[in-house]
Amino acid sequence: MEMKKLFVKGHPTFSYEIFPPKKTSNFDDIHTTIKGLKELEPSFISCTYGAGGNPADTSTIDICRIMKEQYDIPPIAHITCVNNTRADIDRIIELLKDADVDNVLALRGDKNDKVPPKDDFHYASELIAYMKEKAPWIHISAACYPETHPDSENAVSDILHLKEKEDCGAEHFISQLFFDNEDFYSFREKVLIAGMKSPIEAGIMPVTSKTGILRMVSICGASVPKKLARILNRYESDPVALQDACINYAIDQINDLIANDVDGIHLYSMNKPDISARIYGAVKNLL
Ligand code: FAD
Numbered sequence: 001m002e003m004k005k006l007f008v009k010g011h012p013t014f015s016y017e018i019f020p021p022k023k024t025s026n027f028d029d030i031h032t033t034i035k036g037l038k039e040l041e042p043s044f045i046s047c048t049y050g051a052g053g054n055p056a057d058t059s060t061i062d063i064c065r066i067m068k069e070q071y072d073i074p075p076i077a078h079i080t081c082v083n084n085t086r087a088d089i090d091r092i093i094e095l096l097k098d099a100d101v102d103n104v105l106a107l108r109g110d111k112n113d114k115v116p117p118k119d120d121f122h123y124a125s126e127l128i129a130y131m132k133e134k135a136p137w138i139h140i141s142a143a144c145y146p147e148t149h150p151d152s153e154n155a156v157s158d159i160l161h162l163k164e165k166e167d168c169g170a171e172h173f174i175s176q177l178f179f180d181n182e183d184f185y186s187f188r189e190k191v192l193i194a195g196m197k198s199p200i201e202a203g204i205m206p207v208t209s210k211t212g213i214l215r216m217v218s219i220c221g222a223s224v225p226k227k228l229a230r231i232l233n234r235y236e237s238d239p240v241a242l243q244d245a246c247i248n249y250a251i252d253q254i255n256d257l258i259a260n261d262v263d264g265i266h267l268y269s270m271n272k273p274d275i276s277a278r279i280y281g282a283v284k285n286l287l
Pocket of ligand 1: 047048049050078079080105106107108109110111122123124125142143144149150151152153157158159161162165174175176177203
């Protein structure tokens, strides 16, 4: 799937992220998730790549194959490089070819204290360049950070490194979750000033619990605006009300993004198609 063909001005894409089931849970659960999301007319569904980047874990590619073969949904396989050698990536390319999956979200991956990084790749741009050389048939997407990646020296160097990813062959970007659209708009301006041209989908995470979101933002560095903090505080002991209020928050964010000509929305589904359905149902006529 050539990513640029998906993006038509005035008609934002609507895509979803899922993750492979945990080793302890039933693999068949993923079918329930995919079936639920298929009803929501996904532009594509991306599948994350395991924590720690264990190269022996093929579940991401297996799930992408299932989405393509059994559900006719365009898949994107996330692949990280910090814990993979060139030989590991060569093997992953063979698996992608065998599964007929030609879209990858190429990532560095988070450094994990328990898994010493391998030396072959240090940044996502190196993975992108390597995959483009080894497998030019793969269409590459990459990650971007409206509030700046937490490891960055500063916002300027982060944008310049983002541009490197485009220069190496990334043709589409998906943003980290954010809760204040103004952060996304100011990031989008900087990206345009840097001369980038690829479509950027806005990553939207529907919050489902206060502790869950606080853990998530502590890892990814996203900030919680006062408006969302008030909702989390008011409803923390009422899970049903919290969920309703946070779904409304996500819908409100998406309404505003669409009114501001966003290229697309990427919903972090958390494998909860019922929540995605409420959000998609509220905005589908705006797309
Ligand atoms: P990079 O683009 O390599 O950037 C990492 C940092 O290095 C940035 O601060 C950047 O500014 C800096 N940098 C880049 N190039 C250079 C250079 N040449 N010199 C100096 N500094 C440089 N993680 C997973 O483990 N599995 C997943 O499936 C997964 N999916 C994700 C999906 C999305 C949409 C997003 C936003 C993140 C995802 N992550 C995932 C998390 C991601 O792996 C981390 O955010 C990771 O820390 C950075 O990955 P990256 O590809 O953005 O890194």
